[in-house]
Each structure stands twice: as C-alpha cells, then as structure tokens.
Amino acid sequence: MTRTASALLTALSLAALPLLSPPAHAHAEPVQVVANLSLEAEATPLQLGLVGQTSTLPVRGAVVEVRLYPEDDAWRRRLEQGGGTVSTTDLSILPGNALDTVHLEEVRTADYRGRLRPLEAGRYVLAVLDTTFKGETALAARAFEVSPGRSSALVTALLPKTQTPTSYLVWALIGLAVPALIVLGVVFVGRPDRRAKPESDH
Numbered sequence: 199m200t201r202t203a204s205a206l207l208t209a210l211s212l213a214a215l216p217l218l219s220p221p222a223h224a225h226a227e228p229v230q231v232v233a234n235l236s237l238e239a240e241a242t243p244l245q246l247g248l249v250g251q252t253s254t255l256p257v258r259g260a261v262v263e264v265r266l267y268p269e270d271d272a273w274r275r276r277l278e279q280g281g282g283t284v285s286t287t288d289l290s291i292l293p294g295n296a297l298d299t300v301h302l303e304e305v306r307t308a309d310y311r312g313r314l315r316p317l318e319a320g321r322y323v324l325a326v327l328d329t330t331f332k333g334e335t336a337l338a339a340r341a342f343e344v345s346p347g348r349s350s351a352l353v354t355a356l357l358p359k360t361q362t363p364t365s366y367l368v369w370a371l372i373g374l375a376v377p378a379l380i381v382l383g384v385v386f387v388g389r390p391d392r393r394a395k396p397e398s399d400h
Contacts, residue, residue, distance in 0.1 A: 229357040242314040256308030266298040269321040284339040334360045
C-alpha cells in the first residue's frame with residue numbers, strides 16, 4: 199500500500215468513528231428554566247435563563263419560544279398531574295388558545311429576552327418550548343398570578359431530557375465528514391511521492 203493510500207485510509211477511518219459510536223444526547227440532562235417577568239403597563243418584558251440541572255452549566259445557543267395561556271380547567275388538571283408543573287416532549291397537550299407567542303433572543307451568553315403583551319390581573323400559564331435540535335422539542339410550563347400592584351413575577355420549571363433521533367444525527371455527521379474527506383483526498387492524492395528513487399546501474 200502506498201503512503202498516499204495509507205494516509206487516506208487513516209483519514210477515512212477517523213472520520214467514520216463518530217458514525218459508529220452511539221448517538222449523543224442533545225439534552226443529556228433536564229434543564230432548569232428561570233423566567234423573570236416585569237409587569238409593565240405597555241408590555242411584559244421577559245428574561246429567561248437555562249441551566250443544566252446536574253452540570254449547573256448555562257445553556258447557550260438555544261432556540262426558545264414562550265407561549266402565554268390563560269389558566270383554564272384543562273391546564274389546572276395537567277399541572278395538578280405534574281405536581282404543579284408540566285415537563286414533557288409531547289406538544290399535543292398544548293391548546294390553541296395562546297394569548298401570545300414570543301421567540302426569545304439570546305442577548306448575552308445564556309441570557310434570553312423577549313416581550314409579551316401587557317397582562318391584566320388573573321392567573322396565567324407560561325409555557326417554554328426548546329426547539330434547538332431538529333426532531334425534538336422539550337416543553338416546560340407553570341402557572342403564575344398577576345395581581346393589582348404587583349410589579350414582577352418569577353416562574354420556574356424544568357425542561358425534560360431529550361434525545362436527537364439517530365437517523366438525523368447520522369446524516370448530520372455524514373454531512374460534516376464528506377467535505378473534509380474530499381479535501382483530504384485532493385491533498386494526499388496531489389502530493390508527489392518524495393521517496394528517493396534507486397540509482398540505475400551503468
């Protein structure tokens with residue numbers, strides 16, 4: 199086997215290792231959600247933080263959506279079943295009567311911001327959806343109350359552990375590996391063989 203072929207085979211083997219390994223968890227642990235709402239007259243600014251429950255590391259680069267619901271009987275039943283919170287990957291439980299929906303922006307590392315509509319006195323449910331990875335969504339929800347004279351509300355919940363589907367992960371890794379393999383192939387095949395040639399006998 200030539201030196202070029204050997205080097206190319208080694209590169210192919212290294213690139214294939216991630217594909218042969220078990221799929222990694224996208225959210226390998228539950229994630230704590232802490233949402234601070236400022237109850238202002240014209241809007242409700244929202245600041246949200248995400249922290250790994252076990253690692254205590256901030257979650258950066260997440261795609262987060264917040265939905266606001268009135269706390270009706272259906273929500274009360276769901277919250278009672280979960281001990282006061284909802285933590286699931288089943289989005290079918292979400293009703294279609296959201297009062298507001300906001301996609302949050304990460305303004306600083308692990309600091310997500312958005313603005314909800316102004317809130318009148320009453321009880322509401324804040325639902326947080328993490329759709330960072332294709333093929334998976336984590337949902338956390340909890341009720342909170344707005345009363346006259348209150349200037350803020352704190353809502354805490356827990357996003358469940360999720361796993362990226364194997365098929366998506368494999369194709370994502372292949373998509374990353376193929377361009378690198380093409381470049382390596384061009385480089386190694388194009389390199390001249392620098393081994394010294396034996397001198398011919400005269």
